[in-house]
Amino acid sequence: MNDSISNPVRRVDAYDKAAGYAQYLADMKFEGLLYGRLIRTPVSRGVLTGVELPEMPEGYRYISAADIPPGGENRIQMIKSDWPVFVSDTVRYLGQTVGILTGPDRQRLHELASKITVHCRTQEAAYTIEEGLACRGGAIHGDDNLFADFHLKKGDPEAAFSQADRIVEDTLETGFQEHVYMEPQGITAEWKEGKLVFHASCQCPFYIRKAVAPSVHMPYENIIVNQTTTGGAFGGKEHFPDVIASALAVAVYVLRRPVQVIFDRREDMLYTVKRHPSQVLFRTALDAKGRITAMDIDARLNAGAFESCSPIVLQRTIFSANSVYDIPNVNIRGRAVATNTVPSDAFRGFGAPQGIFAAEMHMSHLARELGTEESEFKRKYFLAKGGKTVTNGTVREEVLLEQMWSRAAELSGYYEKLKAYPPGSYRGIAPAFYLHGGGFTGSGEQEIINGKVRITGSKDGSAEILLSNVEMGQGTATTFSKIAARVLDIPLDRVKIANPSTARVPDSGPTVASRSIMVVGKLVERAASQLRERWGGTSDESVLVQYEHPPWIRWDQETLQGDAYPCFSWGVCIVEVSVDPGTWEVETLGVWTGHEIGRAIDEAIVHGQVIGGVNQALGYGGLEKLELSGGGFAQHTLADYSIPTSLDFPKVTSFLVENPYEYGPFGAKGAGELVFDGAAAAYAAAVQRAVDRKVERIPATPEYIMEITEA
Amino acid sequence: MVDAYYPGSLAEALELRTERGAIPFAGGTDLMVKYRRPAGVLPELPGPVVLLGHLDELARITEEGGILHIGAAVPLSVIESDRRLPYLLRSSASQMASPALRNVATLGGNIGNASPAGDGICALAALDARLRIAGSQGSRSISLEEFITGPGTTLLREDELITEITLRPSDCTRVFYRKVGTRKANALSKLSVCADAAVQDGVITDIRIALGAVAPKVLRMKDIEESLRGSTPEELSERIPDVLAAYEKHIRPIDDQRSTARYRKTAALRLAEEFLRNLSEEENRE
Ligand SMILES: Cc1cc2nc3c(=O)[nH]c(=O)nc-3n(C[C@H](O)[C@H](O)[C@H](O)COP(=O)(O)OP(=O)(O)OC[C@H]3O[C@@H](n4cnc5c(N)ncnc54)[C@H](O)[C@@H]3O)c2cc1C
Numbered sequence: 001m002n003d004s005i006s007n008p009v010r011r012v013d014a015y016d017k018a019a020g021y022a023q024y025l026a027d028m029k030f031e032g033l034l035y036g037r038l039i040r041t042p043v044s045r046g047v048l049t050g051v052e053l054p055e056m057p058e059g060y061r062y063i064s065a066a067d068i069p070p071g072g073e074n075r076i077q078m079i080k081s082d083w084p085v086f087v088s089d090t091v092r093y094l095g096q097t098v099g100i101l102t103g104p105d106r107q108r109l110h111e112l113a114s115k116i117t118v119h120c121r122t123q124e125a126a127y128t129i130e131e132g133l134a135c136r137g138g139a140i141h142g143d144d145n146l147f148a149d150f151h152l153k154k155g156d157p158e159a160a161f162s163q164a165d166r167i168v169e170d171t172l173e174t175g176f177q178e179h180v181y182m183e184p185q186g187i188t189a190e191w192k193e194g195k196l197v198f199h200a201s202c203q204c205p206f207y208i209r210k211a212v213a214p215s216v217h218m219p220y221e222n223i224i225v226n227q228t229t230t231g232g233a234f235g236g237k238e239h240f241p242d243v244i245a246s247a248l249a250v251a252v253y254v255l256r257r258p259v260q261v262i263f264d265r266r267e268d269m270l271y272t273v274k275r276h277p278s279q280v281l282f283r284t285a286l287d288a289k290g291r292i293t294a295m296d297i298d299a300r301l302n303a304g305a306f307e308s309c310s311p312i313v314l315q316r317t318i319f320s321a322n323s324v325y326d327i328p329n330v331n332i333r334g335r336a337v338a339t340n341t342v343p344s345d346a347f348r349g350f351g352a353p354q355g356i357f358a359a360e361m362h363m364s365h366l367a368r369e370l371g372t373e374e375s376e377f378k379r380k381y382f383l384a385k386g387g388k389t390v391t392n393g394t395v396r397e398e399v400l401l402e403q404m405w406s407r408a409a410e411l412s413g414y415y416e417k418l419k420a421y422p423p424g425s426y427r428g429i430a431p432a433f434y435l436h437g438g439g440f441t442g443s444g445e446q447e448i449i450n451g452k453v454r455i456t457g458s459k460d461g462s463a464e465i466l467l468s469n470v471e472m473g474q475g476t477a478t479t480f481s482k483i484a485a486r487v488l489d490i491p492l493d494r495v496k497i498a499n500p501s502t503a504r505v506p507d508s509g510p511t512v513a514s515r516s517i518m519v520v521g522k523l524v525e526r527a528a529s530q531l532r533e534r535w536g537g538t539s540d541e542s543v544l545v546q547y548e549h550p551p552w553i554r555w556d557q558e559t560l561q562g563d564a565y566p567c568f569s570w571g572v573c574i575v576e577v578s579v580d581p582g583t584w585e586v587e588t589l590g591v592w593t594g595h596e597i598g599r600a601i602d603e604a605i606v607h608g609q610v611i612g613g614v615n616q617a618l619g620y621g622g623l624e625k626l627e628l629s630g631g632g633f634a635q636h637t638l639a640d641y642s643i644p645t646s647l648d649f650p651k652v653t654s655f656l657v658e659n660p661y662e663y664g665p666f667g668a669k670g671a672g673e674l675v676f677d678g679a680a681a682a683y684a685a686a687v688q689r690a691v692d693r694k695v696e697r698i699p700a701t702p703e704y705i706m707e708i709t710e711a
Numbered sequence: 712m713v714d715a716y717y718p719g720s721l722a723e724a725l726e727l728r729t730e731r732g733a734i735p736f737a738g739g740t741d742l743m744v745k746y747r748r749p750a751g752v753l754p755e756l757p758g759p760v761v762l763l764g765h766l767d768e769l770a771r772i773t774e775e776g777g778i779l780h781i782g783a784a785v786p787l788s789v790i791e792s793d794r795r796l797p798y799l800l801r802s803s804a805s806q807m808a809s810p811a812l813r814n815v816a817t818l819g820g821n822i823g824n825a826s827p828a829g830d831g832i833c834a835l836a837a838l839d840a841r842l843r844i845a846g847s848q849g850s851r852s853i854s855l856e857e858f859i860t861g862p863g864t865t866l867l868r869e870d871e872l873i874t875e876i877t878l879r880p881s882d883c884t885r886v887f888y889r890k891v892g893t894r895k896a897n898a899l900s901k902l903s904v905c906a907d908a909a910v911q912d913g914v915i916t917d918i919r920i921a922l923g924a925v926a927p928k929v930l931r932m933k934d935i936e937e938s939l940r941g942s943t944p945e946e947l948s949e950r951i952p953d954v955l956a957a958y959e960k961h962i963r964p965i966d967d968q969r970s971t972a973r974y975r976k977t978a979a980l981r982l983a984e985e986f987l988r989n990l991s992e993e994e995n996r997e
Contacts, residue, residue, distance in 0.1 A: 026750075035751070106751035264749040582981035583891050623894055627968070634968040639744075639899055647896040702891075703974040710977070 005486055005666050008604030011478045012497070013471055017229075025186045025201050025228045026262055033188070034059075034102045036251060036261040037113045038244075040095040040271065041087055044340040044631030045125035045137060048087050051098060054115035060108065062116070063251045064088075064099035071217035072253075076246045077210050078239055082141075083306040083343070085215045085246040091120055092140060092305035093342050094631035095271035100247045102259050125340035127628050129279050129300045132337035140305065141338035147303050148311035148336040150318060150560060154390050155329035157285075160294030164285035170365050172282070172358040173697035174680075176302075176626040176633070177275035179347060180643050182231020182473065185240060185272060186262035189248040196249060198225045202241040203233050204510035205502050206468055211242030212249040223249075226501040232473040232612070235346030238512050239308050240273050269636040273345035274626065276301040276313055276336075280321065280358035285329075290370045292381065294329035297321050299355065303336040304343035310336040313344070313351035315441050319564050320355030320677075322390050324401060324433045325363065325381035330390055340631060346512060348616065349673045352436055353680065357621075357698060360432045360681035365694055373418065374685065375431045379405065382433070393563035396552070400657050401433060404572045404594040411653055412574045412592040421689070427589075428690030429576040434678035437565025438661075438670040439515040443557050446549040452506035453523035455484060456542040457535035463488055464496040465524060467508035469516045471499070474672055475605035476516050480524050482601055483665045487528035490537065506544060514569070514670025517601060521665035523547060550663050567661050569674040570596040573614070575682040579690045584702035584709065586622055586687060591679065592653045598661040598669035606671055610654040613675030619644040621680030621698045622687075714759035721768040721845065721874065724761050729847045729870040733761035737769075737784045738815035740808065741824040764815065769874060772796070777880040780843075783819025783873040787831075790818065797878065799907055802888040803834035809897040819873045825859045828900045830890060832859065833923030836931055837905040838878050846871035861927050883907035883917055885993075887986040891978055893969055900924050901970035904982040908990055915942050920986065925964040925979045932961060948991035955980055955987075 016022040039062070041048065053062055065074050065086040074088060075081040087098045098118050103109045124137030132145045139145050161167070187200040187208075196218060200208055205225040213223060225245075230237065244261050251259050263272070283296040299317050303310035318334035360378075367377035382402065387395045409415060414429060421427035439445050454466040465484055471477035481495040488495075508520045527545040535541040555562040576590040591614055600606040623642045627634045635641035660667025680698055688695040693708040716733055718724040727733040734756065736742055746754040763769055769784035772793055779795065790796060791805035791813065807830050808816055821831035822842065832855070840855040847870040855876075858866050867873070885908040892898030903923035909916045918939050922930040935957055939947060964975035 037749075106749070107753060110748060110752045262750060267749070582985050583889070583978040585891060629968075640893070640968045642893040642898065645894060645896040648894050702978070703971050706974055706977060 005482060006600045006603045008602055009478065009482060009492060011475060011605070012481055012492070013477050022229045024183055025188060025199060028188070028199065028228065030188055030190060030258040030260070032257055034104055034255065034257050034259045035106050035109055036248065036259045037101045037109050038097050038247060038261065039099045039101055039113065039116055039118065041091045041098055041120060042118055043091055043120045043122045044094040046091045046120040046122040047089055048091055048098065048118070048120055050119045052117040052119065054112055056112070057108070060101070060103035060112060061255065062099050062101050063254055067254050068250055069216055069253050073214045075214055076242050077214050078242060078308055080307045081214065083243070083308065085250060093340050095342065097243065097247055100251050102251055102255065125631060127339055127341055127631060129277065129302050129337050132302065132339040133300070140340065145338040146335050147307045147338055148314050148334070150314065150334040152318060152332040152390050152560060153330070154388060154392055155294070157294040157296060157329040157331040160329040161285045161296070164293060165288040166286050168284045168286065168366060168369060170282040170362045171696060172280045172361050174278045174354050174357055175699060176277050177347060177620050177624055178269055178626055178641055179234045179236030180638070181233045181236050184263040184265055184268040185237065185244060186260070187241060187244050187248055188258055188260040189245065189252040190258035191252050191256045195222045195224055196252060198245055198248070199228050200225060200241050200245065201228055201230045201237060203230070203237045203470055203472060203512060205500055206507045207239065207510055208241055208245045209502050212246050215246050216249045216253045224501060224503045227470045227499045229499060230470055230472040234348045235350065235512065236273060238346040238510060240345065265638065266636055269641065270632055271342060273308070273343055275347035276303060276310065276344035276351065276354065278317065278354035278358070280354070282358070282362045284362070284366060292327055292366070295322070295327050297330070297332045299332065299334045299358070301336050301351070301354065302339055302341065302344060304339055304341045306343045308343045308345050310344060312441055313346065315560065316351030317355040319389070319391060319437065319441070320352040321359055323356050323359035324383055324435050324570065325359070325378070326383045326387040327381065332390060341628065348613070348676045350513060352673065353617070353620070353677050356434045356677050357681045360434070360678070361684060361695065364430065364685045364688065368694070375405065375409070375414070378431070378433060389564065391564045392561055395568070397567055397661065398659060399570065400596050400659055401570055401572065404570065404596060404657055407655060408572045408574050408592045408594050412576065412590060414574055417576060423689050424692030426581050426690050427578045428686040428688065429574060430682055430685030430689055431572060431574045432678040432682035432685065434571045434674070435568040436514060436670060436674035436677055438518045438567050438569060439565060440513050441564055442560070443555050445515070445519060445547060449509040449547065451508040451520055451523060451547045452544055453508050453520060453527050454506050454542060454544045455524070455527040455531050457531050457537065457540065459539050461490065461537040462494045462496060463490065463531070466505040467520055467524070468500045468502070468505050469508055469511045469520050472511065474609065475602065476511070479517055479601045479605060480521060483521055483524045484528045487525055488532050514673045517668050518664045518670045519547065521601070521668060522663060525665040566663060567669055569598070569669045569671060571674050571678050573678040573682045575679065575686045577683065577686040577690055579687060579705060584705040586702070586705070588618065588649045588683070590650055590653070593679070594655045594657060595671065595674060596657045596659050597671040597674065598664050599658050599667035600656055601666060601668050603656070606656065607654060609671055610675045611652050614652050614679045615644050615649050617676045617679035618649050618683055621683040622700055623648065625699050625701055713753055713756050716759060716761045718761060718766065721766055724763060724766060725845060725847060725870065725872060727761040728872060731759050732869060733759045735763055735823060735872055736760040737763045737817040737820040738786065740812050740816040741820055763872070764817070769819070779878040781818060781876040781878070783875055784817045787813040787816050787818070797838055798886050799837060799888055799905055800834045803830045803890065803905065806830065806890050818876055822855065822859070822873060823865065823867065825863050825865050827862050827927055828924040830900055830903060830923065833903050833921050833929050834888070834905045835876060836929040837907060837919045837921035838881070839919070841877045842873050843875045843877060844871050845874045850874070856931065859928055881917060882909035882911070883919065884909060885990055887989070889982050899969060902964070902975045902979045904979060904986065906983070906986045910993065913943055915939060915944070915947060915990065920983060922958070922962065922979050922983065925962045925975050930961055932957065944991045944993055947987060951984060951987050951991065955984055958983060
């Protein structure tokens with residue numbers, strides 16, 4: 001066997017997790033621990049008029065906006081700070097935090113919580129994108145309910161439309177999606193020697209520090225955030241932990257006792273952030289030969305009650321709205337619409353899955369309309385090296401989609417199956433193509449994050465990696481360790497990496513945006529190679545490195561023009577289905593998928609990401625129905641919200657093609673989100689072919705498939 | 712506090728029912744969900760419980776004179792693998808919940824819970840199951856169909872327990888079982904169709920069709936079944952539209968978080984049709 005870095009190793013966290021030694025938040029013991037229960041608004045929109053409390057036994061306290069310490073402000077510092085810690089007047093969503101009830105016994109706490117009545121004057125609420133755009137009940141945000149309204153233009157779409165032979169219109173929709181992370185949200189906060197210390201199941205320890213500082217009016221150096229062992233979080237623990245931590249900060253500031261909040265699964269499903277529902281309208285101009293000459297795209301996301309990171313999610317949606325295609329003339333408008341639902345937030349793919357689903361399905365509808373085979377139609381428009389993106393950026397890498405397509409088509413028997421299953425035969429096979437921009441959108445890496453990584457070498461010959469990106473099952477602890485071990489030329493077990501504490505590690509940025517390996521891993525590689533030059537394994541040495549932007553990137557944050565991402569990862573996915581003509585249940589018969597992620601640092605870990613990402617995407621595409629009901633969600637238990645089991649989808653056949661990227665460690669690019677981006681569209685297109693009806697939204701449940709076939 | 716009693720015998724369990732009003736608790740897979748509270752908080756059961764899962768008297772499967780007696784507390788994992796039991800029942804048990812749950816969940820509990828979506832109930836309804844109910848005054852036998860009166864309601868009296876399910880032998884060999892769940896495993900039913908039939912000398916001698924989760928109770932229309940007995944497959948073929956129309960009138964499903972009324976109705980009728988078509992198109996085979 002060669003000694004490629006891609007060869008799998010045993011994960012550094014495998015033993016502790018498999019043997020049950022890993023301590024999750026709920027396993028940790030704190031002396032004198034109090035428990036906290038968030039008290040919530042019973043309405044989606046209105047004004048808080050009062051809170052009726054039962055008599056509080058000794059040791060039990062109700063803490064709310066009135067308890068915010070002098071100098072503190074009732075706001076959570078995210079990108080904006082529109083989200084208050086506690087409702088003090090205006091209510092924007094059902095279940096918004098009004099206060100926190102604390103006490104030593106959870107049984108007692110539960111009884112007391114059920115005796116608290118929150119009184120609100122109710123106002124008419126807006127829940128859907130349409131209602132938000134129409135400012136139903138009056139504007140929630142600004143005077144138009146738009147957290148963001150972006151415009152992009154490539155080429156000369158007006159001219160192309162004026163010369164069009166025909167124009168095809170389409171509307172594509174996606175629903176909410178719940179993260180169903182491994183363990184529900186949870187944080188313990190305590191007061192220690194004048195410092196506020198958090199132990200959090202989270203993705204971004206430094207975000208929490210920043211978020212809570214204004215509410216307790218404390219400097220960063222007196223706030224410490226320790227990440228506790230965290231299971232797959234999928235974006236759900238990017239910003240939402242800030243919401244719990246801010247309430248806890250005020251409580252602990254007042255009580256000077258450790259307080260723990262761990263959500264119940266039901267509470268978590270009802271009141272935490274979800275993936276943005278989307279609605280994307282296409283108008284496409286075709287010339288007389290049926291070639292696409294221009295597209296006009298209007299993308300809308302349901303952003304929920306507060307801004308959180310919606311504008312950046314929206315940027316990914318619109319930047320992905322042409323998927324892997326180079327369309328010469330494009331007009332795009334994107335809007336993040338305020339509504340009275342729980343704020344929508346980060347979720348694996350971060351807006352890209354919505355844009356890609358819409359683009360892929362629209363291309364698929366065009367192929368249907370033109371009577372051209374879908375893969376052949378799509379492949380004519382593939383981006384290539386030097387091609388222009390919708391932000392007029394340049395594709396700098398060789399695009400290997402053709403090679404990936406041939407391989408996937410061969411593995412799946414695509415062309416034979418296409419012949420064997422004509423449209424409407426209740427069997428279908430279809431492809432999707434996709435890409436994912438690596439790292440933060442635009443100038444984020446450089447201007448907002450500016451990540452730093454430290455590696456220390458000790459005289460006992462071991463080295464420790466210090467950074468703030470968390471291991472959450474996706475394998476970063478192993479991957480970072482492999483990079484450092486390889487560069488330092490020491491055995492893997494001589495490299496240490498621990499759950500980060502903001503008191504110990506430099507801020508290498510959040511664990512988001514598929515940036516950990518590509519961006520932070522590169523810093524690990526650079527730090528290790530600098531350390532290697534001066535450390536022989538017999539002294540104590542330390543190296544700190546900081547992010548450097550690839551010099552050729554051109555980006556204007558004001559106009560959203562230029563290279564939105566330094567590079568892209570690429571994917572192809574083919575899904576084969578059969579649809580039961582009696583019940584419209586879908587049986588997925590095969591999934592074949594290929595990815596270009598530069599180079600895999602660990603093939604087994606990447607394979608795990610592929611299987612997980614594809615299954616999660618198929619759940620999104622076919623099973624995971626999450627409907628609004630009275631401002632809450634109708635499906636709020638794991639019995640009713642159906643994530644896939646191991647029986648729902650078949651084995652995923654997966655391959656990788658290499659295309660090393662200069663600015664990634666050992667050539668690696670991002671992989672974690674890419675693998676989610678395409679499978680839902682391939683699934684929907686396969687169902688579409690099987691029943692020979694246009695699929696226009698996901699999840700494509702049997703109920704929906706019945707509606708379109710029986711219509 | 713929750714008081715849980717661990718009786719040494721069925722007699723003792725019945726005593727606890729009578730004297731303490733204890734709630735029967737078999738696998739607890741419905742009860743523990745229904746009364747669950749947040750982490751660290753005890754379930755809010757409305758009274759003491761009497762544990763049944765360990766009682767030998769309720770855990771046996773026996774056959775006497777062709778009649779099967781299934782203890783009310785036999786776990787589903789045993790039911791799905793006991794070859795003496797009808798295939799329809801085994802199929803339905805094997806598709807309920809997950810392996811871990813099937814190790815503790817019981818048919819007695821499925822019946823006691825009386826959910827319109829109970830999978831065991833639907834199969835048992837198609838099999839004309841009867842129940843043996845023991846109480847402080849002795850025991851009685853009642854048909855499953857009579858026993859369940861609506862969603863979550865039964866004729867169980869306060870001093871009683873279901874002790875066994877009894878099945879008479881049947882000649883049915885044309886078994887049709889379809890559960891349409893929210894996903895392929897560990898899923899609750901959107902609807903289900905349990906049917907079987909016997910064909911002898913080219914004549915349908917027996918036929919039973921039970922539709923689950925499409926009405927407040929499992930839907931079985933015995934008058935229609937009766938009218939189909941004695942038909943040949945060809946005669947059946949002509950009657951299918953009428954039969955489906957009759958079912959359609961009695962299917963009264965609901966819209967809920969798992970599915971829509973329209974889907975439940977359409978899919979249930981399609982599956983019933985599939986069963987009838989299979990039967991009507993069958994070659995005359997012995
Ligand atoms: C994750 C999950 C998945 C599930 N999937 C399915 C599924 O696919 N299909 C399905 O039908 N159900 C399903 N269920 C529901 C449940 O598992 C079944 O209804 C099961 O058969 C209940 O049996 P049990 O012994 O656990 O009942 P228990 O919870 O012990 O009791 C249920 C009810 O019956 C009463 N009872 C129990 N035993 C007796 C007795 N001997 N006499 C009188 N009354 C009695 C109890 O008092 C209670 O009211 C699922 C539940 C869960 C949690």
